Amino acid sequence: MARDGAIGRGGDQPFHIREDFRRFKSLTMGKPLVMGRRTFEALPSGALPGRRNIVVSRRDDFCAPGVEVAASLEKAIEMAGGEVMVIGGGEIYRQAMPLATHLYITEVDADVPDADTHFPAIDSEIWQTTDISDYATDPRSGARYRFVDYSRR
Numbered sequence: 001m002a003r004d005g006a007i008g009r010g011g012d013q014p015f016h017i018r019e020d021f022r023r024f025k026s027l028t029m030g031k032p033l034v035m036g037r038r039t040f041e042a043l044p045s046g047a048l049p050g051r052r053n054i055v056v057s058r059r060d061d062f063c064a065p066g067v068e069v070a071a072s073l074e075k076a077i078e079m080a081g082g083e084v085m086v087i088g089g090g091e092i093y094r095q096a097m098p099l100a101t102h103l104y105i106t107e108v109d110a111d112v113p114d115a116d117t118h119f120p121a122i123d124s125e126i127w128q129t130t131d132i133s134d135y136a137t138d139p140r141s142g143a144r145y146r147f148v149d150y151s152r153r
């Protein structure tokens with residue numbers, strides 16, 4: 001997320017950072033993913049390989065290759081049956097915050113004034129920082145970023 005919490009713009013992510021994608025892959029590989037229908041639609045090649053893809057949608061007719069569909073976030077978590085990685089977007093993050101135990105954030109040192117999707121506020125009375133990386137710069141986009149992990153107090 002950007003300094004102002006932005007995570008989405010026009011159905012896409014505002015940043016494409018190679019090391020962020022790498023970290024996302026290593027944190028999620030082999031684990032069930034839960035995502036909102038709009039985040040699924042934003043994936044460039046459909047379902048992510050090597051992981052169960054559980055898509056939350058209120059539409060009865062939604063289906064796509066390689067995905068399981070859940071009618072609510074709670075149902076999706078029940079289907080996953082253990083540790084689950086919630087991967088967005090804004091609507092789903094908001095609903096998942098009260099249930100989450102860990103946050104793996106990539107902070108990008110930029111503002112995105114035309115963003116339409118934001119990450120919820122991270123309340124320091126609820127969340128404690130467990131790890132912070134140094135800042136690095138993505139060679140392709142020039143974005144300055146760092147990784148910050150939290151766990152519930």
Ligand SMILES: NC(=O)c1ccc[n+]([C@@H]2O[C@H](COP(=O)([O-])OP(=O)(O)OC[C@H]3O[C@@H](n4cnc5c(N)ncnc54)[C@H](OP(=O)(O)O)[C@@H]3O)[C@@H](O)[C@H]2O)c1
Pocket residue numbers: 001006007008009010011012013014035036037038039040042056057058059062070071072073087088089090091092093095117
């Ligand atoms: N930077 C990041 O970390 C990151 C990560 C993921 C996504 N994004 C970005 O975030 C944006 C998408 O986020 P978003 O907030 O617009 O959408 P979203 O959270 O991905 O998906 C919203 C959809 O999920 C379904 N949904 C939500 N709550 C539900 C519930 N309680 N029960 C059943 N279905 C439910 C609905 O689908 P139906 O309309 O089908 O009913 C709703 O339209 C995109 O721009 C994407 O690129 C950024």
